[in-house]
Amino acid sequence: MELTPERLPAQLAAEPLRPAYLIAGPEPLRVLEAADAVRARAKEAGYAEREVFDADGRDFDWNSLDATFRAPSLFASQRLIEVRLPTAKPGKEGAQVIAGYCADPQPDIVLLVTGGEWSRQHGGKWSDAIGKLGHVVVANPVRPHELPGWIEARLRSRGLRADRDAVQRLAERVEGNLLAAAQEIDKLALLADGQPLDAARMEALVADAARYDVFRLVDAALNGQPAQVSRMLAGLRAEGQAVFALMGMIVMELQRVAALARVQERGGNLAAEFKAQRVWDSKQAVYRRALQRHPASRWQRLVAEAGRVDRIAKGRFRIGEESDDAWQVLERLLLTVAEPKAAALLAS
Missing domain, CATH: 3.40.50.300 (P-loop containing nucleotide triphosphate hydrolases)
Known part of the structure; x- marks a missing residue:
């Protein structure tokens, strides 16, 4: 059944x-x-x-x-x-x-x-x-038109009441990321004090960073969502974030995927490598989708490119290295992670 x-x-x-x-x-x-x-x-x-x-x-x-x-x-x-x-x-x-x-x-x-x-x-x-x-x-993905219903049902299961506008506001915030929605709803259960939620109260209780933090930026890239990557980067830039503050997480994640790609390419035990890299079961599907898009050599090149972005963001250039706009080279990097056809951007 x-x-x-x-x-x-x-x-x-x-x-x-x-x-x-x-x-x-x-x-x-x-x-x-x-x-x-x-x-x-x-x-x-x-x-x-x-x-x-x-x-x-x-x-x-x-x-x-x-x-x-x-x-x-x-x-x-x-x-x-x-x-x-x-x-x-x-x-x-x-x-x-x-x-x-x-x-x-x-x-x-x-x-x-x-x-x-x-x-x-x-x-x-x-x-x-x-x-x-x-x-x-x-467990199919929740489609965009189904997301408000999913959020409303989960709010009810946590003893929360929200009007249609509040539910829609939360749906727009999480942009299809169910894990992010679940985390926000768990926080709302602690903060709402049993009171009904309208759009204004939802806006006040849900952190502005819910849409544009670096964790979700990396997830969007690994999930193969180039349009979402560009939107999130624009949001982070508008909020006054600094590129160098994002690079630690981005470099770490790319190094992790590169290590997984090397094991996969040689036919090794990928499950053991997931454990070694401390990748939770709930996140493994994200990495597997990413691994299908690039060979191990490309992932290693992406790690090197991330290092270049980090140097540009910090104003530390090597001989012959151009002082490109850090946001622009970061976008090229993450678009390539999300979409193999964008690899040509790395050389531009």
């Missing part, structure tokens, strides 16, 4: 745990919260042991997962077994193992499979088997 992430908690409350769940899609917050709902329900039902398998890369041992399905628990009678499939593609061997479990599920196991992407091309006999046995939850 296929569900939306928002319908899953009610379904979990209305029935015993199913033997298997698949939660996948490109919206990290919806995937994370749906998976958290399954974990909480499993804990409530006495599934005290949790085993996590990061099935990322060609070197993942699917036999170890198959053996876990068959082996008795050492610590608890009931187990939650999680399989993290960032690409939502288990491959032939993985599909066979998952489908095999679904054909003969163990009474003391709940299988939770999560993925960072989903489309018709991702599914197969393995996902159909999970759907027949349990639930498939698809």
Whole structure:
């Protein structure tokens, strides 16, 4: 049975745990919260042991997962077994193992499979088997016209009341970023004192930086949103921000993606590198989308270009280096991160 992430908690409350769940899609917050709902329900039902398998890369041992399905628990009678499939593609061997479990599920196991992407091309006999046995939850992005409704529902779930203009104002602030919207709503729950929110009060309570901070600027670039990058940079510049104050975060993020790209290019364990780089599960889909746009050599060049932007912003030029406008070269850099066709701008 296929569900939306928002319908899953009610379904979990209305029935015993199913033997298997698949939660996948490109919206990290919806995937994370749906998976958290399954974990909480499993804990409530006495599934005290949790085993996590990061099935990322060609070197993942699917036999170890198959053996876990068959082996008795050492610590608890009931187990939650999680399989993290960032690409939502288990491959032939993985599909066979998952489908095999679904054909003969163990009474003391709940299988939770999560993925960072989903489309018709991702599914197969393995996902159909999970759907027949349990639930498939698809976490699609919230479309622009759906965002006010999503925000209003989340406000209500936090005990907040807001009129249409206030909801629209918040939707405009977060520009489709559900994680940012969730964070703002959590802050509003603390600040609103139970009072209804109109547009003026929403404006006063939501920080002006919600739209144009450096974290969301980097996310827009990594997510491949060049128009949003340009808007955010214009907003930061209008607010009087200094380029050099932004560069520490930008350089760090580009170095992180470059390291991931090197591991991916040589066929290494990307899941292990995510852990080494301290990338949260909820953010991994963002980096994976970015990695698809440039080869490792290009990412290394982008890191070098970020260093040049930083020097220009601080007035520290190398011999032969031009004193370009720091905002202009930063925009060229981030547009290239977001859109490979913009790479020609780096040489201009």
